[in-house]
Amino acid sequence: MPETPNTQWLLEVENLACGYGGDSVVRNISFALSHGDIGCLLGPSGCGKSTILRALAGFLPINEGEIRLQSRAISLPGRAMPPEKRKIGMVFQDYALFPHLTIADNVGFGLKELAKQERRQKVMDLLHLVHLQDLADNYPHELSGGQQQRVALARALAPEPTLILLDEPFSNLDTDLRRRLSLDVREILKSLGISAILVTHDQQEAFAMCDQVAVLQNGQIQQWDVPYNLYHEPANRFVASFVGQGGFIPGKALGPDTIESELGVIDGNRAYKWKPGTLVDVLIRPDDIVYDAESDLKPRVIEKTFAGTSTLYRFQCSGDTEFEALFRSHLDFNLGEQVPVRVEADHLIAFERNT
Numbered sequence: 620m621p622e623t624p625n626t627q628w629l630l631e632v633e634n635l636a637c638g639y640g641g642d643s644v645v646r647n648i649s650f651a652l653s654h655g656d657i658g659c660l661l662g663p664s665g666c667g668k669s670t671i672l673r674a675l676a677g678f679l680p681i682n683e684g685e686i687r688l689q690s691r692a693i694s695l696p697g698r699a700m701p702p703e704k705r706k707i708g709m710v711f712q713d714y715a716l717f718p719h720l721t722i723a724d725n726v727g728f729g730l731k732e733l734a735k736q737e738r739r740q741k742v743m744d745l746l747h748l749v750h751l752q753d754l755a756d757n758y759p760h761e762l763s764g765g766q767q768q769r770v771a772l773a774r775a776l777a778p779e780p781t782l783i784l785l786d787e788p789f790s791n792l793d794t795d796l797r798r799r800l801s802l803d804v805r806e807i808l809k810s811l812g813i814s815a816i817l818v819t820h821d822q823q824e825a826f827a828m829c830d831q832v833a834v835l836q837n838g839q840i841q842q843w844d845v846p847y848n849l850y851h852e853p854a855n856r857f858v859a860s861f862v863g864q865g866g867f868i869p870g871k872a873l874g875p876d877t878i879e880s881e882l883g884v885i886d887g888n889r890a891y892k893w894k895p896g897t898l899v900d901v902l903i904r905p906d907d908i909v910y911d912a913e914s915d916l917k918p919r920v921i922e923k924t925f926a927g928t929s930t931l932y933r934f935q936c937s938g939d940t941e942f943e944a945l946f947r948s949h950l951d952f953n954l955g956e957q958v959p960v961r962v963e964a965d966h967l968i969a970f971e972r973n974t
């Protein structure tokens with residue numbers, strides 16, 4: 620959060636606390652989104668993602684802090700700009716289209732002040748943008764889920780909002796369509812330079828679509844960062860476990876960037892302040908492990924999950940340490956087989972034991 624107002628930020632949320640019936644279910648929420656960026660609120664069910672989104676939209680009063688849009692306060696305790704004045708568009712999980720209106724009329728719903736011809740032109744431009752120009756005169760029930768969600772996006776974009784809020788917009792769609800549509804929506808928003816906040820519990824979607832992600836737990840932001848850093852430099856154990864695959868193995872610090880473990884001595888590029896001998900837990904991600912025919916480390920395969928191009932193995936060392944490794948599937952090993960492997964991790968992620 621900048622010390623002084625900075626025009627770089629489109630949206631600034633500072634020490635926000637809000638909730639229901641006077642109680643706060645989210646607290647100390649601070650983040651800032653640059654113009655044209657897509658941000659994400661990511662976290663498990665019940666962590667408070669939708670609550671923050673409702674406060675941004677103006678549907679929920681706030682108990683503490685401040686929300687600023689284009690440097691202007693839109694929510695303060697006891698004072699809030701009404702939702703319809705915020706120039707914020709919304710896209711919901713269930714599309715929320717009007718069933719009795721055509722696709723064109725759904726998109727043009729918020730453009731009643733425009734002359735008929737101008738309105739039709741704008742609607743058709745938006746339908747082109749979402750590749751649905753041929754379905755302008757159809758009704759929502761004649762469209763697939765993915766197409767309906769494109770209509771919902773076009774409708775939200777029609778009044779030229781400053782910010783778009785997307786509340787789990789792809790959760791009703793199958794995995795493949797989700798992935799494609801999330802990339803399409805990113806491209807559309809980027810081509811228009813429109814900022815957005817996406818709420819999701821799906822990290823792949825968050826990573827594919829967003830520039831900055833807030834990982835939430837129990838109503839608090841654990842880390843607000845670019846996807847790469849969340850994966851490679853998680854701020855705490857929760858973020859480390861929630862983001863990506865992987866698990867912790869026990870280790871002992873030898874120096875600031877070296878840990879001894881049952882998988883051998885692990886070096887990293889991150890220096891910690893531990894004294895030699897400190898007991899730690901080291902994060903091992905499946906892609907940190909490589910097959911190496913020369914390695915003396917030969918853990919045993921205890922689980923194997925074939926996934927087409929790759930296979931996820933669970934290994935156990937002789938001293939009981941377990942970890943996972945992802946290999947291309949032509950490296951095919953049997954349950955019980957001992958496989959020579961080594962750790963190849965640039966980013967040493969470890970936390971002191973019992974923290």
Ligand SMILES: Nc1ncnc2c1ncn2[C@@H]1O[C@H](COP(=O)(O)OP(=O)(O)OP(=O)(O)O)[C@@H](O)[C@H]1O
Binds near residue numbers: 662663664666820
């Ligand atoms: N209208 C409400 N009245 C009272 N409590 C609510 C209300 N809506 C949500 N809550 C509570 O606030 C907390 C946060 O809920 P919220 O819906 O923001 O979580 P979420 O992260 O969006 O979850 P999900 O992914 O399941 O939608 C939960 O404990 C929830 O029970």
